Amino acid sequence: MDFPKSTPGVGLVDGRFVDENVTTGQPGSLIPAAWGNSVTTELLNVIRAAGYVPDEQNLNQLLSAIGELNSKAIRDRIASQDEVNDGSETGKLVTPKTQAVAFGRLWKGATELDAGVVKIATPHEVEGGEDTRKVVTPATLVVAVSKHISAIWKGATEAAFGVIKLASQTEVNEGWDTEKAVTSKTLSVKLGNLWQGATAAAFGVIKLASQTEVNEGWDTEKAVTSKTLSVKLGNLWQGATAAAFGVIKLASQTEVNEGWDTEKAVTSKTLSVKLGNLWQGATAAAFGVIKLASQTEVNEGWDTEKAVTSKTLSVKLGNLWQGATEAAFGVVQLASQAETNSGADDSKVVTPRKLRFGVSSSFGSRGHFAFPTWCGGWIINWGLETGIPQATDSVSSVGPTRDVTLSLAYPNQGFGALASMSFSTMGTRAAYAPGAALLSKSTLRLQNNYTGSAGDIFWISIGN
Structure with missing residues (x-):
């Protein structure tokens, strides 16, 4: 478990949750x-x-x-009666009841293999030294020793009998003395001290690790046998990877300096040379040592040679987490198309797409241009119509007409149209002005009133 440090935008400060602070502009942390x-x-x-x-x-x-x-x-962790009786379990505790039952089982003749009751040897048997099932009392021991004192008055060794001193409890506990004898009491204390889990600092009882635990290598409280170690080492006789242990080659100094090899190991010497080469200022092109930028330098943003820490960056970003104004940087919201069209909001920004929304154009002898919606959505249509039949020169006659489809129909309404003859010269007597009128949002009617010839009329119309 840990704080959600990997979640983008969670808002931790120094790795911990914080409340929102309206005064400082500090946003509150999110809980993903x-x-x-x-x-x-x-x-x-x-x-x-x-x-x-x-x-x-x-x-x-x-x-x-x-x-x-x-x-x-x-x-x-409490041993059963069977486990106490056979004495094979080394990692569980014994209760007074199970211990008493186990001791009752010992009420039989003692042997080298089993504890039990024994007889006391006679002085003659002690002196003979051949009986292996009876015990010696201090009195009979003194008699036997006195007869052979001259022969055994020398230090006992592994090869010969002799006199011997008793080891102190400290010497028994430490276990380094090779010339003194251990009594049942000092041995009992020693074994009692060992009846606890072994650690790196103290002796104790220990369980054997399974093959899986040896292979995984994470257990720190169990012992490895020669067999499980052999299997483990056999598994390691393969190339080491980021995911598995194995054998590995040493990288050369050149490979360490270049830093591209991912399959070889670095020694302390090659690493020292590599670090020595890095003891120079870092640049955009080369690794090196670098100073940390102060909070002021991070906030101002002009330094190109110092490093930014997570803390100074957090403060910097925290300062920016406020609305942008004409005088200061900050976060800003995008205006909607409706807000762009109304032109009233002065705190949001307009994207190029919203700025151009509604613009349309077609250029030719009959064309149009539509202004963006934030300019009112105005549309101008124009065209040049040629060969409209000649008008008759009489008071009651009506000039010939032609209906024209606009290049772009007006979504709302058309406001009007203007027309003029498109001749370089005309007779003044015959040059009556042409007519132009909108019949609908998409249709315009032209009338030729020129009596000198068929008419070429240029027209223009406006709407939205």
Whole structure:
């Protein structure tokens, strides 16, 4: 478990959650669903491991589950009567009851293999030194020793009998003395001290690791046998990777300096040379040592030779987390098309697409140009119509007409149209002005009133 540091935009400060601070502009941290679910799942795993069904209304389930798991762990560590009797279990505790039962089983003749009751040897038997089933008392021992004192008055060794001193409890515990004898009491204390789990700092009893545990290599409390070690080493006789242990070659100095090889190991010497080469200022083209930029330098943003830390960057970004103005940088929101069209908002920015929305054009003898919607959506249509029949010169006659389809129809309404003859010269008597009128949002009617010839009329119209 950890804080959700990998979640973008979570808003941690120094790796921890913070509240929103309106005065400083510090935004509050988010609590991602994935992180909240992972914390809840971890707690539910403890409750289910204890055999409980999670209950949202029960606020003591986690405490009860921890107590139940601890009790179970203690029960699992107590040896059964059979395990106490055969003495093979080295990692469990013995209760007074199972110990008493085991001692009762010992009430039989003692042998080299089994504990039990014994007889006391006579002085004659002690002196003969051949009986292997009886014990010697101090009195009979003194008699025997006195007869042979001259022969054995020398230090005992592994090869010869002799007199010997008793080791102190400290000497027995430390286990380095090779010339003194251990009594049953000092041995009992020694063994009692060892009846605890072995650690890197103290002797003790220890379990054997399984082959899987040896292969994975994460267990720090179990012992490795020669067999499991052999299998482990056999598995390692392959190239090491980022995911698995194995044998590996040493990188040359050139390979260490270049830094591209991913399959060879670096020695302390090649690393030292590499670091020595790096003891120069870092640049955009080469690695090197570098100074850290101050908060002021990070905020101003002009330094190109110093490094930014996560803290100074966080402060910098925190300063930017405010609305942009004409005088200061900051975050800014995009205006909608409606806000762009109205032109009233002065705190949001317009994208090129919204700025150009509504623009349309077609250039030719009959064409149009539509202005952007934020300019009112105005549309200008134009055209040149040629060969409209000649008008008759009489008071009651009406000039010939032609209906023209606009290049772009007006979505809302057309406001009017203008027309003029498109001749370089015309007779003044016959040069009556042409007519132009909108019949609909998409159709224009032209009328030729020129009596000198067929008419070429240029027209223009406006609408939105």
